[in-house]
Amino acid sequence: MTNESALTRRGVVATGAVVAAAALAACATYGKEDASPANSSAPDSGRPAGKALAKTVDIPVGGGVIVGDTVVTQPSAGTFVGLSAICTHAGCTVSSVSGGTINCPCHGSKYRLDGTVSHGPAPRALAPKPVRVVGDSVMLG
Incomplete structure (x- = not known):
C-alpha cells in the first residue's frame, strides 16, 4: 500500500462523510417552513x-x-369562524359545507361549524385559523 493510495482512500471516506452529513441535514429540514420574518406575514x-x-x-x-x-x-349571524380545511383523520381536504356540517369526502368525517367533530373517524377538531371582518370581507389573520 502506497502513501498515495492511502490518501485517496481517506479522501473518499472524508468526502462520503461530508455527503452523508449534508443528506442528513437536508432530511432534517425537509418540509419545514422558513420561519424568517420575511415569511412570517404569509398566511x-x-x-x-x-x-x-x-x-x-x-x-x-x-x-x-x-x-x-x-x-x-x-354559525350565527355576524359570527365568522376560520378553520383548517385539512381533515384530522387522514389529511384529506374537506370538500363541502352543507347541512350544517363541514364534510370530508375520504372517510365520512363531519365537523360542526365551529370545527368540532360531529361524526368520526376524525379524532379531533379542525385546527382554528384566525379570521377577521374588514368592511364586507372576511380576511385571514
Missing part, C-alpha cells in the same frame, strides 16, 4: 396578508365556504 392559505378570503354575503348563516386550505363558517 397558510398561500394568499398574501390582507387579501380577502370571501365576502361576508357569500358565507351563509348556518353554513360556510372553503377557500384553498381554509374553511370560513358563519
Whole structure:
C-alpha cells in the first residue's frame, strides 16, 4: 500500500462523510417552513396578508365556504369562524359545507361549524385559523 493510495482512500471516506452529513441535514429540514420574518406575514392559505378570503354575503348563516386550505363558517349571524380545511383523520381536504356540517369526502368525517367533530373517524377538531371582518370581507389573520 502506497502513501498515495492511502490518501485517496481517506479522501473518499472524508468526502462520503461530508455527503452523508449534508443528506442528513437536508432530511432534517425537509418540509419545514422558513420561519424568517420575511415569511412570517404569509398566511397558510398561500394568499398574501390582507387579501380577502370571501365576502361576508357569500358565507351563509348556518353554513360556510372553503377557500384553498381554509374553511370560513358563519354559525350565527355576524359570527365568522376560520378553520383548517385539512381533515384530522387522514389529511384529506374537506370538500363541502352543507347541512350544517363541514364534510370530508375520504372517510365520512363531519365537523360542526365551529370545527368540532360531529361524526368520526376524525379524532379531533379542525385546527382554528384566525379570521377577521374588514368592511364586507372576511380576511385571514
